[in-house]
Amino acid sequence: MPGKLKAKIVAGRHLPVMDRASDLTDAFVEVKFGNTTFKTDVCPKSLNPQWNSEWFKFEVDDEDLQDEPLQVTVLDHDTYSANDAIGKVYIDIDPLLCNEAASVISGWFPIYDTIHGIRGEINVLVKVELFNDLNRFRQSSCGVKFFCTTSIPRCYRAAMVHGFVEELVVNEDPEYQWIDRIRTPRASNEARQRLISLMSGELQRKIGLKVLEMGGNAVVGYLQCFDLEGESGLVVRAIGTACTLDKLSSGSAPNTATHTHPNTAPASNACNSPSKDGKESPLAHGCRSTHNSPVHSACSAQRLSQNFSVSVPTLIFTGMGSGGSAGKEAGPLKTLLRQQTQTALEQREFPFFTLTSFPPGFLVHVGGVVSARSVKLLDRIHNPDEPETRDAWWEEIRQEIKSHAKALGCHAVVGYSESTSICEEVCILSASGTAAILNPRYMREGCLDIGIVDHRFEDPSPPSCGFCHIPYDELNMPFPTQLTYCYHCRRQKVPDVLFTTIDLPPEAAVTGKGCLIQARLCRLKKKAQGEVNATAISNLLPFMEYELHTQLMNKLKLRSMNALFGLRIQISIGENMLLGLASATGVYLTALPAPGGIQIAGKTPGDLSNEHHILTIQKRINDTIAKNKEIYQINPPELTEEVVGSPIPEPRQRSRLFRSHSESSDEVSELDLSHGKKDAFVLEIDDTDAVEDIHSLLTDATIPTGFNSCNTEIMPGIYNWTSAVQMFTSVRVFRLSNANLTNQGLNKIFTDLCENLLKSFYFKLRSMIPCCLCHLNFTVAVPEEELIQVAVTAVAMTYDKDQTQEKPAEKPITKGCIETEEQLQFPMELCADSSSTNTQLSSKISGVQETTNVSSRAASVDYGSFADRCSTWLELLRLKAHTIRRGSVKTSRRTQSLAHSVSSLERSSPVPDGRSRSLRSTRGFGGSSVTVVKMTPLSFLPGTRIIKYLGIINMFFIRETTSLREEGGVSGFLHSFIAEVFAMVRAHVAALGGNAVVSYSMKECVFMENPNKNQAQCLINVSGDAVICVRETDQEPVPSNIGQTCTSETDGAT
């Protein structure tokens, strides 16, 4: 009997009137877990019932604890007819299963009904007693921590980064079952909500098992998605990065082991021992891809210019008739079970990391973006035993990504993510990431750049430019690019432009500020069915990728920037069109050469009027570039330039350019090598389309003064955030009125849609100036023919204008050092034995010079046996970290205890607007019992310090209405639904004892309407990490004291 779940129903408030005669309600509550149900007494004639029930006890397996939600149903008792349901609350009890997260769930939850929305609130108390389970064949994975955050969570230190974990589960969608025809919409929605809740629980448990198997105790960068495949089913899939995390509790160094999961120790041994599988251990660390993967020759052939590798959309049709009715029985949960034995090996074949920001030193070189897309036809019936399952599809794509990374001379992929777009039975699977070389050996001396040794320079290459240095072989470049010596250290070669999907490394040297750059594209497509449709789509994809890339490049140059971070390209399918949206944050990396300008060239040089026209356009472009330089404060130090190495072997480039030339429909970009030192981008105007394109390029609205925007965690150029935070979600749907639109017309509409959204944000948030819109996450969809939907979630954060540019020269470096000490306990190459045999191989693949091996081998020898190393080394670090902490303000915030900071919080100056009021102070405010819960898509809240992660929030809601007009039309309906979702997230976080959600995201927002029937339905999936954060005190009064207070108080707090 591994666990006992206890629930108590305390009271309700603001209940709806269920009895028209008395204007009151006779409410009672059903509490259900698994197949056990308890009921409270009926509290007659009250809208604010006090049940104060006994403790309802459920004795259950921990497997069930992980899968099942606690289901609380509030009903109105009716003597003569059936009891009416008021609404439900699903409580995910997962956070209670981990001893480091929440210990009790207690608070007011909105009572939610899928038809009526929130109907009052209920106060519930939930506890779990977990018994230790020593069964090694167990199916549960209690205790594994999950984080949506795509970096090492703030109060943890990574002792190991094990690598990629993935899993997916499949089921039939209740909405499409035969029973749906006879049941009410409410019953159907609830069945769906419950099923998805179950499936996510199961998925999380299975991922947890994999993590335990790998020896980890946490999943970071956990990304869970739903694929609503309609009749063919419902897929819930997740990816993440398995880690072993140690809680940062200073002073209690020897105790750390007790915090971590008991499984950690044996598992890390397993990892260490080469006996298990020679290939496995290095891969477990995700730094090398020594496995032979099937090389798709077609993939590498299609690579386009500039760090951009696109796979040919491989088209695979699954057998339409296959499967039959074999798997059709309406069993409870059909899972796509893979052969367990294979799983363990295969996972590690993918040196992928869902993380987007890393402890300093982790990232050695960045190669560029790798992406793969594949168009699939969904099969009507699931047969779990079929080889053509979703699993196999993803497997294939991951292999492709891996081979792309390899081609870029990289052994790992970071900032990795996967997504789908489904329309009818066609599905695009996409995966993208950034090819990178990760530090194979953690060297505490800070010598992060392996290349330096080769050049025999005394001092190590600064971390501010190291990641820009090319990982691939100069003579055998994977794509045409111009190399120069790094403008920062002058020792290594760098490309002229760098595209990545990760966040800007905090230590990177940047000139000026960054900004959001978007490329938008619409492509019409003929309506078709089945294979024809899939072929049409897959034929369009490369063109779209190419054009998006060209747009990005042009816009980047127009802003005089040379690198993109956080690049996310989304392609959505509709019945008659494809939408493409690429968003990224443009930056001027000091290490990279200044971008050349954009040159306009006409096709017909003789025409004078044309010539004149071109001149004016050219002038406008030059003016815009100059203006942008001013806006983004890009004034790099003038350096004498030396273009190094003739870029690309001629013939190769020719052929490639030729291909792109023929493919691109209206504008052609190529490297103008004759232009001298700087490569200017040439835009040829040969028809009106091209003019339009240039026009749209120039008419991108400028950001109003006082605003900045980016889609990454860190906004380059802004370092002094103040505490005001406003997270928001905005959704717009545009109906295309004109039946016969052209591609150009569509593009214009789509661009305007996005631009207007941004303008709207600036206007609404004008009271926050100066402020930055961070983590702007656009999601596009084509919900119906002639509808374009854009959903955005972002956070606006204020900053102190006066010190915007003041990035203290010392700060990043000291911070870097400390974080190195604290967070980066690198797993990567603790296995000395295997590394020595593998280094040679890997170095060849990744193109790292031979000398590197010498240094790394030397380092590994130093450390001796793993166990020894681990303990002594970690202890040493901890000691060192500790001493640093004493003296530095920066670090002390991490070590500060709850009690300490709360008291200092009360002392500290009042915060304006109540926005930044924290836990303690709000609870006390004016009798209001509602905790203020802040939400942000970022992994941190400015001005605060996260002291505890309480668990993952992963919620799925359906809302439906049959009285659309009465609810204020589609906008009114969605507006209240989104507000309700926020309210439910906040309530769950508050019940866990938290006061903020970080890494919040809205994964899914599927909206369907039928205005003629006065109906609409919407599905929303949100996720994030519930945390407790406290205000960061700006100055530490007596630094030396802190170490001591921490030791005693932190233990009490945790």
Added chain:
Amino acid sequence: MAMELDVFVGNTTIMDEEVYQLWLDGYTVSDAVKVRMEGGVMEECEASADVLLSDTMDQYRTFQMCERLLYSPAKLANQLLFQIPPHRQAILIERYYAFDDAFVREVLGKKLSKGTKKDLDDISAKTNVTLKSCRRQFDNFKRVFKVVEELKGPLVENIRQHFLLSDKLARDYAAIVFFANNRFETGKRKLQYLTFQDFAFCAGQLINNWTVGAVGEQIPTDHQRSFRFYMDVDLDKEFLQELKELKILITDKDLLDQHKSLVCTALRGKTKAFNEMEANFKNLSRGLVNIAAKLTNTKDVRDFFIDLVEKFIEPCRSDRWTAADMKLYLTHYTNSAHILDTFKHQVVWDRYMGVIKSCIFKMFHD
């Protein structure tokens, strides 16, 4: 760009006070957009009309969703749907319950019934307050009335606690409730010159001095009676009965003459209007005492203000008294009664005249 759907939802609910006011004032979305454009908010933030329209729609929706919470403001503080900082909640409530003096002047003293509600379009046309806003204000009056009607304890305090209003606004609502409950006539032409604030002041005086609750401290023993005793929505019936005793001041000839000579002695040489005062003394005194004596009739209670104007203020005004004259006269008129040996009703007299004095001061506009 006409959107099929367009929403913006912030974790902290975003509300623009200017738009809130436009919404409260009953502007349609398009009118509100016009007003905002004229207000120059566009130039300030480089926005377009589309942006303004979308923002206004968002805010209007938010306010509509909040509206049902504002019906019982206490809910706003512990509801979960909108995260609104407390100071903003206070603004929302205060503004929602604020009213136009022009409007309230029209319905003051009227029964808050469906019948009155039907006349709102006329009032709207007359006062230039939009019908929507009139309805909101009227419904607010009615809602407050319904809640406090049956509550014991001090009226102002009840309103403040149930509706979380500021002291000033709570007092105004107390006046409205009090007027509606006693159905004081305020609409007659002769009363038109009086503002709502004049009446609100008088209502305050009446509530504080002439109701049962006003006497305070009488802690009743049985529950049933407490209901009666603590109400300060109704005038104190016993007191009204006692007022009849004051009639002696005008029916007893000696007393009347004595009173007159005392007042005249005190006033002589202190005012230019002395002659008029002396000539009119008996008339004025009869007027005031008769008002007191008749207050046991509900009908005469309703006419209280019109009687004050007709019987006292108008004669004085036609004699060109100044406000200072008025003060002087009423002070001596009240005080002199204490010196009358045969007049035994000093307590009732003070309770009556105290209110009459301050009401007349307020109602006598120079």
